[in-house]
Amino acid sequence: MNDKNNVPFTSGFVALVGRPNAGKSTLLNACMGEKIAITSPVAQTTRRRMRAVINTDHSQLVIIDTPGLHKPKDALGSELNNAALAELADADVVAFLVDATKPVGRGDEWVARHVEGADADYKLLVLTKADIAGPEQVSAQLSAASELATFDDELVVSATEGFNVDAFLELVSAHLPEGPRWFPEGMDVDATPEDLVAEFVREKLFLHLRQELPHSVGVLCDEIGYADDGHASIEATILVERDGQKGIVLGRGGLMIKRVGIEARRDIERLLGCKVYLNLTVRVAPQWRRDEREIRRLGYGLEE
Numbered sequence: 357m358n359d360k361n362n363v364p365f366t367s368g369f370v371a372l373v374g375r376p377n378a379g380k381s382t383l384l385n386a387c388m389g390e391k392i393a394i395t396s397p398v399a400q401t402t403r404r405r406m407r408a409v410i411n412t413d414h415s416q417l418v419i420i421d422t423p424g425l426h427k428p429k430d431a432l433g434s435e436l437n438n439a440a441l442a443e444l445a446d447a448d449v450v451a452f453l454v455d456a457t458k459p460v461g462r463g464d465e466w467v468a469r470h471v472e473g474a475d476a477d478y479k480l481l482v483l484t485k486a487d488i489a490g491p492e493q494v495s496a497q498l499s500a501a502s503e504l505a506t507f508d509d510e511l512v513v514s515a516t517e518g519f520n521v522d523a524f525l526e527l528v529s530a531h532l533p534e535g536p537r538w539f540p541e542g543m544d545v546d547a548t549p550e551d552l553v554a555e556f557v558r559e560k561l562f563l564h565l566r567q568e569l570p571h572s573v574g575v576l577c578d579e580i581g582y583a584d585d586g587h588a589s590i591e592a593t594i595l596v597e598r599d600g601q602k603g604i605v606l607g608r609g610g611l612m613i614k615r616v617g618i619e620a621r622r623d624i625e626r627l628l629g630c631k632v633y634l635n636l637t638v639r640v641a642p643q644w645r646r647d648e649r650e651i652r653r654l655g656y657g658l659e660e
């Protein structure tokens with residue numbers, strides 16, 4: 357398919373992979389210039405696969421933010437890995453993100469083995485967080501990381517400073533195959549509003565409770581209803597594994613959940629572009645992380 361200047365139209369799927377906390381969601385956000393994927397200083401924040409669709413005159417990039425690849429310890433961990441590996445297998449371009457500030461280690465090697473085995477036409481090594489690494493550290497990390505797999509190119513970025521984010525998009529677009537526009541031009545993300553609402557609530561929980569609430573919390577957005585006056589009423593459930601965790605999420609006098617609700621609501625109002633009433637309920641579901649059905653119901657794993 358060519359445009360009026362006879363430039364071939366290119367399109368394809370770009371998988372961002374890397375170990376947990378490598379900076380995948382932050383790079384995706386920077387590419388979009390707005391907040392879509394959630395980020396936090398806690399590893400394994402990304403549980404759902406987020407897609408951002410970036411349209412230019414000659415190309416359409418579908419960027420997929422995968423859960424951080426890691427050696428799984430429980431059923432949720434396995435599902436997350438399977439989801440990431442499935443995206444890797446289907447991608448036209450793979451961007452392997454390595455944190456410039458953390459010595460290359462076993463975790464990176466493990467991810468790299470999967471990158472090496474992927475069929476993608478173009479594999480790019482992306483060194484992230486350049487703003488907080490010194491030049492020597494960057495160059496040492498680059499040479500260590502480039503040994504991990506066979507890469508077509510390498511790039512140093514800082515997603516928070518916007519350094520080389522455009523270069524990333526240009527490089528990746530230049531290596532997409534010729535293809536159609538997969539998604540309508542006006543559409544940027546293919547996660548549902550319910551997915552995004554759940555992710556925003558989770559983000560706030562992680563921000564405020566990260567010591568107390570490691571990974572045993574799940575959020576399900578049950579319903580988004582729109583009233584005649586245009587506001588949205590949203591019901592969401594926070595799943596925890598133990599009674600004690602329910603108390604932590606609620607906080608003294610319900611203050612914690614109130615704070616989480618207020619902050620999440622602000623992001624959701626921006627996302628939906630209307631006033632939002634958000635009702636959060638906390639439910640104890642023992643061992644939900646070991647229950648594959650519950651994980652799938654929450655939408656964290658592969659589609660059935």
Ligand SMILES: Nc1nc2c(ncn2[C@@H]2O[C@H](COP(=O)(O)OP(=O)(O)OP(=O)(O)O)[C@@H](O)[C@H]2O)c(=O)[nH]1
Pocket residue numbers: 374375376377378379380381382383394395396397398399400401402403422423424425484485486487488513514515516517
């Ligand atoms: N200084 C700096 N911090 C960054 C940069 N990119 C990411 N971070 C921080 O690194 C942490 C992890 O970033 P995320 O984007 O959530 O990492 P991720 O790879 O998506 O993590 P998972 O979802 O666990 O796989 C967050 O605290 C980010 O703010 C960067 O370019 N510079």
